[in-house]
Amino acid sequence: EPSNSKDEMGELTNIFNDMMDQIEHSFNQQKRFVEDASHELRTPVQIMEGHLKLLNRWGKNDPIILEESLQASIQELERMKKLVQELLDLSRAEQIESKGSDSSALLLKTIQQVIKNFELIHEDFTFKLEVYGENLDNPLVQISENHLEQILIIILDNAVKYSDQIHKIDISLEEENGMVKITVRDYGVGIPDEDLSKIFHRFYRVDKARSRARGGNGLGLSIAKQLVESYSGEIYASSTLGKGTSITFTLPLIENR
Structure with a gap:
């Protein structure tokens, strides 16, 4: 017809x-x-x-x-x-398409493993993990384990790199609307407000000379953003100059069956 x-x-x-x-x-x-x-x-x-x-x-x-x-x-x-x-x-x-429900990772197990590795490399740092909420006793998240590790390594590496006097990194987990919220907080140099929205852009470095001296190419957070968003999560930062920075990312929580 x-x-x-x-x-x-x-x-x-x-x-x-x-x-x-x-x-x-x-x-x-x-x-x-x-x-x-x-x-x-x-x-x-x-x-x-x-x-x-x-x-x-x-x-x-x-x-x-x-x-x-x-x-x-x-x-x-x-x-x-x-x-x-x-x-x-x-x-x-x-190039990663949104993965749907075919990828899953044990969040706590992966975080604990990455923290253990960081404690080995950075003996003078303290890494503290806090879990808020009953649903997070052994959460399963919608992401491949390999990609979750990569995101955590990028964010923790940044936190260590920009810590100054206080060698302490706090990692916290909480549930929010079917998502798990992972926050990594350092007590380092902090990021000026005008730079905060740009830190996830490719090749962006808040302090180019300092970043270069510390071996940064300004690509890490851009990779983390691409990965998080490809699994329907989001990533953002908050910071106070001289007091430290928090990077938070969310991932879909898979109900434990």
């Missing part, structure tokens, strides 16, 4: 338009990704090039300059390796 045919054509047009929008969005995302990556990789390449040219001209005969240039080049190479790995992680995180 003609009316059905019209409806089908209209539906087909809508599907086609949606598909074209997705392709355009994907293309723009890819373009921005390549531009950002090129910009970030340029600096270590230029530093290494400068040192190698210096050595090539006359520095190789001077043991002090030789040592300094080799150390600086190795340091930049390490930075590039880390950056390339983070770029791959970000690229993969962007």
Whole structure:
């Protein structure tokens, strides 16, 4: 019948338009990704090039300059390796479709394991875990264990990196509208209000010189955001300058059956 045919054509047009929008969005995302990556990789390449040219001209005969240039080049190479790995992680995180109900992880078990690993690496830090609410005695959350670990490592790593005098990290869990809310709090340098909304942007660093010195590429929280949102959760931050920062993320709670 003609009316059905019209409806089908209209539906087909809508599907086609949606598909074209997705392709355009994907293309723009890819373009921005390549531009950002090129910009970030340029600096270590230029530093290494400068040192190698210096050595090539006359520095190789001077043991002090030789040592300094080799150390600086190795340091930049390490930075590039880390950056390339983070770029791959970000690229993969962007490709995750919303997982539906086919992924699950034991939240407490995973958090306790990650904390144990951090206590091993950072012996001078105290990590305290608090659980609020009866439904969280052994919560199952809708996310793959691997991705949950990755998010926790990124956030805890940041918390340690930006702690100053007080080497204490608090982790708390609570339930809210069928979601579990995980908050990681440090007592470090804090983030200015104008920077708070941007910390999840790619390559954004509140204090570029300080972040670079601490080995940060400004990609960690961007990867965490992509992962959290791909599992229908959200992530946000609150902070007081000089008092510390809290990063909170939510994940769907699977009813224990």
